[in-house]
Amino acid sequence: MEAATNSTPVDYLPILLQMLVAVGFGVTTIIGTHLIGPKLRTENKLSSFESGIEVIGNARQPVSIKYFMVAILFVIFDVEVIFMYPWAVNFRSLGMEGLIEMFIFMGLLLLGFIYVIKKRALEWD
């Protein structure tokens, strides 16, 4: 019992190291290209690239609420998946009972998903 789930904060050190390497690579690449590359700043080069079309206005335009719909539905299903982690870890010990409990949970959220589909909330008309 005590040996199986004995994990400490030290176990997360490799993850931290990996993150440091990933972030470090990104940062060094950006700084390195700035240091090595030639610096020629003209007005055309500094303007944002829009596939060759002249820039109109700025990027601070309000976007459509449909993007927000997709994002908030993503968050809701993300929370659902979060609840599945402790269930999946204890899957064997919970047995059939746990399976039914989880299916009720997922069924209720599936109802919501059917509602979203029926309402055509994700369609891009």
Place this chain on the structure above:
Amino acid sequence: MSLFYFVAFLSIFFSLMVIITKNPVHSVLYLVITFFTFTVHYVLLNAQFLAVVNFIVYMGAIMVLFLFVLMLLNLNKETEPMKSVLIKVIGAVAGMCLLVTVAGSIRAMEVSDPLILKNPDIGLVSSLGKVLFNEFLLPFEISSLLLLTAMVGAVLLAKKEQKSI
């Protein structure tokens, strides 16, 4: 212990940067870093489930939502609301009230004995799952109803009804 102080310093520093920086997008990005330091705190406390949830849901999803809300707003310079003198006075009064409250609570504060958990594995994913699917089963199932309500509410608010139906 020194690691805790380092991470706590980073938390306070980045949360100050959230309110100091002028650009709202930078502010959100600093908030992401603040949440990352919170994740490190959770790992140090051996609350691993909370760490994972904080990392995936807060840093990943909710901050993306914050960015979307920022994009939904019209953040052009000319649409910024006028900061009148009245608002500045109200802000100063509210800030002073907060300062007095914090100062009073620091005066009343005293160091308690360190709490020692009987079971240091209490925050792990598997021990949390055992509790969640036995004693707290009803709140767990009700939380699915809560998520369903949130979904329906979001669709109802954001979806335009067709006139013909």
